[in-house]
Amino acid sequence: MMSFGGVEGVNIEVQAPNRTASLLAQDSVLPIMWKWRCDGARTALVTLVGIDGTSPRPLGAQMVVAEDGRHFGYLSGGCLERAIVVEAQDVIRSGENRLVRYGRGSRYIDVRLPCDSGLEFQFDCTLSPELLGASVLHLNARQRFAMDADLEGGSRKITMLGGDELPECAREGSRFRRVYLPQPRLLLLGSGPVLSGLAALAQATGLETDVWAPDEGTRSQVRSAGMETISGADLPERAVERLDSASAAVLVFHEHDAEPALLARLLQRDCFYIGALGSRSAHKARLRALFDLGWSQSDTARIRAPVGAIQGAKSKATLAVGILAELLAAAKERRLVS
Known part of the structure; x- marks a missing residue:
């Protein structure tokens, strides 16, 4: 483990670089996002928030992208990641969050999905350091929580979950709940x-x-x-x-x-x-x-x-x-x- 100085004096331990190559590590991108933020990089958090058809990744899958093109996590079987990195860099430059659809029903006719599905992603470059830091602390403490997001307005809040709950990520209209459970x-x-x-x-x-x-x-x-x-x-x-x-x-x-x-x-x-x-x-x-x-x-x-x-x-x-x-x-x- 390595310790990095956090925002406003908070110190949070994140995964050391030699652990990020493991298979399960890329299912938990927030600690890497925190590290990159603390190193001074601007970042975007990309979340799969809609599936029309089938998807190789579950609802709520996430990837973090830095302004220089570094990325961690994965959102498809390999057919979308490059397009998502380019889109995320544009979001970071613009400073505004956006929803983007790929595949069926997308405006990007040159980006096609082999499964003939439609996948919708939220690109978020405005996640506050307070919410990001709190999320990493909850992950380190092996606490169950959810991040509730307004996909249109951009607001987010953390909701703690009971120890016996087994909730799933879910979307209802413009509201999306991303559930975080401890890794095994x-x-x-x-x-x-x-x-x-x-x-x-x-x-x-x-x-x-x-x-x-x-x-x-x-x-x-x-x-x-x-x-x-x-x-x-x-x-x-x-x-x-x-x-x-x-x-x-x-x-x-x-x-x-x-x-x-x-x-x-x-x-x-x-x-x-x-x-x-x-x-x-x-x-x-x-x-x-x-x-x-x-x-x-x-x-x-x-x-x-x-x-x-x-x-x-x-x-x-x-x-x-x-x-x-x-x-x-x-x-x-x-x-x-x-």
Whole structure:
């Protein structure tokens, strides 16, 4: 993480540059917009606010464009980005927001969409530093909120959302609500090559990942992949307390004796996904142990086991990819990813 001086003395940490290359990073453009603003660049926030037909990106997808042509995020399958950058630069020069339609029904007859849809975007160069800074602070605090915008008048306001709400981005007339939810976070517990492989894959994807391994051999493997591990022979309580409703936890042990106690701690948290490596017989033994600890069948039904979307996976690669695929599918059901 890097810290940048904010507007009117506010200091906000944003993603360090080496994290912006990850796959999930480009779904959250406001921290980069804040950094570019603090560096003195004029910027425009481009938001997909209307879909007539189909779209490769969901309603509310965003891209930030700087006056020099830099851009972060994406709004199509690659057919629109260059035109959007040119339009955004013109908006920045003019100092006035605008709505632009591409594809079906657009005045730009030379910009065609392969899907034969019509997509409408808001180009906003007047987002106030107060609202932008507050949004980044809410994102850093993993708080759920919405930005309500008047697409004609230009006014915006932030509305905080309840922890159990799963709202979607929506448009009603000239009013557009862009919902912001925490990005998924992952806690990995276990030992062996599968854990280190899963940690490396999660890092490349862009998941904020904590790793705890009881043995030095696994910790060394994780460090060789460029990641730090949680220190301590026992899992610290602070690592468990960090888990929220946008968090996942995965146990990757080949010896399962320690798992019931760890799972009991995880089941006390509101994780959207809990997975455990092992065979069906190993999972039955886990469930019996958890029952002896006082956990009911409805409680333990939250545990995904055998974990992963690839049945019968045996290699580090197929296990890691299958686990991450199943986890991201669960995150999509909670609207944490698109």
